[in-house]
Amino acid sequence: MSKTAEIVPRVTRFHHLTPADLRPPRRRDVFFDPIDTEIGIWATTDLLEPGCAVLDLGSGSGAAALAVARAGAGHVHGVDIAAGSVSWASEHYAREGDPRVTFSVADYSVATTSDLLAGCPFRSAPTIVTSNPPYVPLPVPPDGTGKVSIDGGRDGLRLVRHVVRHASALGAELAITIGSYTSPRAMTALLHDSGYRIARLTLGVLPLGDHTVANRRLVRQLADRGDGPLIEVAGVTHYLVLGLSCRRIRGPAEYVVTPDEVLALLQRACASTTNRLEALDDSAAATTLPLRVVVLGDDIARHHP
Numbered sequence: 287m288s289k290t291a292e293i294v295p296r297v298t299r300f301h302h303l304t305p306a307d308l309r310p311p312r313r314r315d316v317f318f319d320p321i322d323t324e325i326g327i328w329a330t331t332d333l334l335e336p337g338c339a340v341l342d343l344g345s346g347s348g349a350a351a352l353a354v355a356r357a358g359a360g361h362v363h364g365v366d367i368a369a370g371s372v373s374w375a376s377e378h379y380a381r382e383g384d385p386r387v388t389f390s391v392a393d394y395s396v397a398t399t400s401d402l403l404a405g406c407p408f409r410s411a412p413t414i415v416t417s418n419p420p421y422v423p424l425p426v427p428p429d430g431t432g433k434v435s436i437d438g439g440r441d442g443l444r445l446v447r448h449v450v451r452h453a454s455a456l457g458a459e460l461a462i463t464i465g466s467y468t469s470p471r472a473m474t475a476l477l478h479d480s481g482y483r484i485a486r487l488t489l490g491v492l493p494l495g496d497h498t499v500a501n502r503r504l505v506r507q508l509a510d511r512g513d514g515p516l517i518e519v520a521g522v523t524h525y526l527v528l529g530l531s532c533r534r535i536r537g538p539a540e541y542v543v544t545p546d547e548v549l550a551l552l553q554r555a556c557a558s559t560t561n562r563l564e565a566l567d568d569s570a571a572a573t574t575l576p577l578r579v580v581v582l583g584d585d586i587a588r589h590h591p
């Protein structure tokens with residue numbers, strides 16, 4: 287039997303992150319997850335207009351901000367709650383004499399959109415808001431604190447909602463990264479209710495992290511009821527990373543993918559047995575939503591402070 291022809295484009299190497307970006311930061315308090323970051327950059331660059339301004343909420347190490355600037359943004363400003371991350375990003379990714387990339391400390395989950403914008407060096411509102419926020423659905427810990435870089439609350443959308451709130455208030459396009467266990471139907475509905483449609487989807491595959499495995503009850507509950515699909519690759523449980531490129535809904539004639547359509551697409555992808563997500567190439571799985579798959583290995587270091 288002949289193999290199914292590939293109809294979904296695959297990216298089989300890091301395109302946006304450089305070899306230097308793939309070296310873990312020498313600080314344990316700085317978020318580092320290259321595959322996750324690469325997928326988020328793809329979602330952002332799908333929306334780029336030459337010279338536009340981009341606001342990166344939860345900018346972490348700063349690697350994504352510089353990559354987006356290299357891809358053609360005129361100015362990328364990163365905001366992060368962690369002073370250590372902003373210090374690292376400013377030292378390693380804000381180039382002296384080059385105003386295209388800047389960083390500041392702020393908590394976007396409590397800031398008003400006006401206050402957030404006032405802390406940015408833009409002359410006007412950004413064209414794009416981008417974020418790779420904490421999105422793992424985790425139970426509330428007894429002491430009330432969570433793992434800052436990944437804890438997305440019980441449905442994974444705790445901080446995602448704030449990112450969407452700010453983007454909508456700014457009238458910006460939105461690029462956001464979540465996981466297949468991040469209540470995808472609820473996420474799609476949130477986007478629509480906030481005036482967004484998913485214009486393109488970038489997918490990748492990552493094994494469940496140690497902290498997720500140790501607290502996998504909520505993740506498994508979502509998977510068991512069909513609302514948070516997981517995939518088995520070489521006997522290891524993985525999840526899909528979703529880079530969502532979202533545009534403002536301009537009128538009723540625009541096609542808007544529904545929550546059930548997004549979930550069905552993810553479930554189809556999880557019928558695959560490899561990280562190429564080959565099930566998406568089945569002609570019967572055709573979708574009107576443009577897709578790409580980022581195919582990278584499991585052996586890349588990750589660090590979630």
